[in-house]
Amino acid sequence: MKQFHNFINGEFVATGKTFENRAPANNRVIGLVHEAGQSEVDAAVAAAHAALKGEWGRMSVVRRAELLHAVADEIHRRFDEFLEAELADTGKPRSLASHIDIPRGAANFKIFADIVKNVPTESFQMATPDGGTAISYAVRSPLGVVGVICPWNLPLLLMTWKVGPALACGNAVIVKPSEETPATATLLGEVMNAVGIPKGVYQVLHGFGPGSAGEFITKHLGVNGITFTGETRTGEAIMAAAAKGVRPVSFELGGKNAGIVFADADFEKAVAGITRSAFENCGQVCLGTERVYVQRPIFEKFVAALKASAEGLKVGPSHEPGVNLGPLISAEHKEKVLGYYAKARAEGATVVTGGGVPEMKGEFAEGHFVLPTIWIGLPESAAVIREEIFGPCCHIAPFDTEEEAIALANATDYGLATTVWTQDLGTAHRVAAAIDVGLCWINSWFLRDLRTAFGGSKASGIGREGGVHSLEFYTELRNVMVKL
Numbered sequence: 001m002k003q004f005h006n007f008i009n010g011e012f013v014a015t016g017k018t019f020e021n022r023a024p025a026n027n028r029v030i031g032l033v034h035e036a037g038q039s040e041v042d043a044a045v046a047a048a049h050a051a052l053k054g055e056w057g058r059m060s061v062v063r064r065a066e067l068l069h070a071v072a073d074e075i076h077r078r079f080d081e082f083l084e085a086e087l088a089d090t091g092k093p094r095s096l097a098s099h100i101d102i103p104r105g106a107a108n109f110k111i112f113a114d115i116v117k118n119v120p121t122e123s124f125q126m127a128t129p130d131g132g133t134a135i136s137y138a139v140r141s142p143l144g145v146v147g148v149i150c151p152w153n154l155p156l157l158l159m160t161w162k163v164g165p166a167l168a169c170g171n172a173v174i175v176k177p178s179e180e181t182p183a184t185a186t187l188l189g190e191v192m193n194a195v196g197i198p199k200g201v202y203q204v205l206h207g208f209g210p211g212s213a214g215e216f217i218t219k220h221l222g223v224n225g226i227t228f229t230g231e232t233r234t235g236e237a238i239m240a241a242a243a244k245g246v247r248p249v250s251f252e253l254g255g256k257n258a259g260i261v262f263a264d265a266d267f268e269k270a271v272a273g274i275t276r277s278a279f280e281n282c283g284q285v286c287l288g289t290e291r292v293y294v295q296r297p298i299f300e301k302f303v304a305a306l307k308a309s310a311e312g313l314k315v316g317p318s319h320e321p322g323v324n325l326g327p328l329i330s331a332e333h334k335e336k337v338l339g340y341y342a343k344a345r346a347e348g349a350t351v352v353t354g355g356g357v358p359e360m361k362g363e364f365a366e367g368h369f370v371l372p373t374i375w376i377g378l379p380e381s382a383a384v385i386r387e388e389i390f391g392p393c394c395h396i397a398p399f400d401t402e403e404e405a406i407a408l409a410n411a412t413d414y415g416l417a418t419t420v421w422t423q424d425l426g427t428a429h430r431v432a433a434a435i436d437v438g439l440c441w442i443n444s445w446f447l448r449d450l451r452t453a454f455g456g457s458k459a460s461g462i463g464r465e466g467g468v469h470s471l472e473f474y475t476e477l478r479n480v481m482v483k484l
């Protein structure tokens with residue numbers, strides 16, 4: 001049986017207290033994960049501080065950047081191992097993980113290494129009251145030891161999205177992967193050793209949230225900042241932990257994102273776009289669209305076209321050619337999603353398609369597969385319109401005016417992302433300005449330029465990461481004023 005160890009101070013550490021890692025595609029146990037306790041967290045924090053005081057803390061930016069490029073190259077060299085590890089943990093389609101998760105997992109190291117080498121800080125000259133001159137300049141120093149608490153939906157991509165910039169800025173990180181997806185974070189430990197990242201700079205502690213590694217890391221006063229991606233409720237608990245010691249947090253949280261399709265949209269592209277935004281990664285993308293608003297003249301045609309598109313998606317295990325949707329991550333998550341499928345029916349939805357589980361054969365009958373699902377006919381107060389489901393499903397409702405579409409999209413506690421489909425530039429810019437979200441896509445979805453700000457407003461997050469915005473969180477900016 002595969003064992004997933006903690007990675008502390010450059011060594012793989014067993015704790016003897018293990019929990020099972022199961023494959024979502026067939027629910028079989030594929031590994032045992034060694035849970036870290038308070039003593040492992042203490043050891044990792046001490047090793048991280050020692051790294052900051054040692055070679056890593058003294059290393060030039062240029063050398064750090066070279067090492068991070070080497071990390072990316074080594075991930076590419078071991079691409080198939082990372083791919084198989086991610087597929088076993090998540091069950092997602094091979095095409096998705098090989099085109100997005102693993103390449104982006106590597107790219108996150110290169111892009112931030114290059115940004116850190118090239119981004120200047122500010123400098124001002126001013127006249128002083130005595131007729132002289134003073135010059136101010138800003139310098140960046142690392143935040144210190146950063147706790148990186150990760151979700152399971154894009155394990156390597158979302159972890160390196162934080163580890164890449166944190167290390168580029170000279171910090172040491174302690175990563176807590178989701179208990180559902182321990183593999184790629186652990187494998188990355190081997191990569192760090194292979195390329196010569198000093199001990200204690202990158203560490204991995206496995207476990208759960210409350211009463212386990214997640215809580216112990218976030219409560220540890222030797223952890224100087226916490227970056228977290230996950231549920232809004234978990235964010236609240238981590239924020240409370242971070243209050244002790246007034247430690248900074250960067251949060252990428254949940255969403256209940258709207259898609260808005262105007263009657264003048266390129267119809268085929270809008271259908272293809274909403275098919276992706278509602279169903280990709282089996283709906284387990286925080287940026288996904290669970291509420292779709294379609295302008296009335298094309299409402300019926302759009303519902304019929306999205307139904308046909310959803311019914312054309314192939315549900316199955318990663319290795320099957322042509323698979324579009326893998327399983328949900330766990331039995332617990334499947335129960336939650338199917339609970340919402342039942343709730344939608346109970347609240348009076350018309351089920352356009354799906355609403356249950358597909359028939360799977362052999363071992364895959366035990367997997368956590370569900371059907372892509374579309375509802376219409378619910379009031380805006382319905383649970384499936386208000387609450388984040390994180391499954392392959394959406395409700396479609398008609399709207400008449402631009403103002404109505406904006407009001408509907410904004411009527412949520414969340415504020416992460418929206419996708420708007422129109423060929424009218426004026427409409428596009430007005431809607432983008434009026435929607436209260438961190439990310440607004442026009443005629444596209446999940447199109448990323450890693451130099452841009454990423455994050456959510458309202459209950460969807462605190463702060464922005466991406467490009468120079470990541471440097472704002474992962475460094476302390478010190479102003480030096482020189483009287484000449």
Ligand SMILES: NC(=O)c1ccc[n+]([C@@H]2O[C@H](COP(=O)([O-])OP(=O)(O)OC[C@H]3O[C@@H](n4cnc5c(N)ncnc54)[C@H](O)[C@@H]3O)[C@@H](O)[C@H]2O)c1
Nearest residue numbers: 150151152178208209214215230231234237252253254286
């Ligand atoms: N905004 C974004 O960029 C973004 C991206 C991906 C996922 N998400 C969100 O993540 C959620 C799905 O991921 P999930 O189920 O893994 O989220 P989760 O909040 O349940 O868990 C995320 C991580 O937090 C840990 N954790 C849980 N409780 C903790 C605590 N009290 N203290 C410290 N750590 C704790 C977990 O062990 C896990 O590693 C969805 O809500 C989704 O919208 C947001």
Ligand SMILES: O=S(=O)(O)c1ccc(CO)cc1
Nearest residue numbers: 154157161285286287448454
């Ligand atoms: O900024 S990205 O790294 O591309 C990214 C993608 C998806 C999500 C949400 O699941 C978060 C960040």
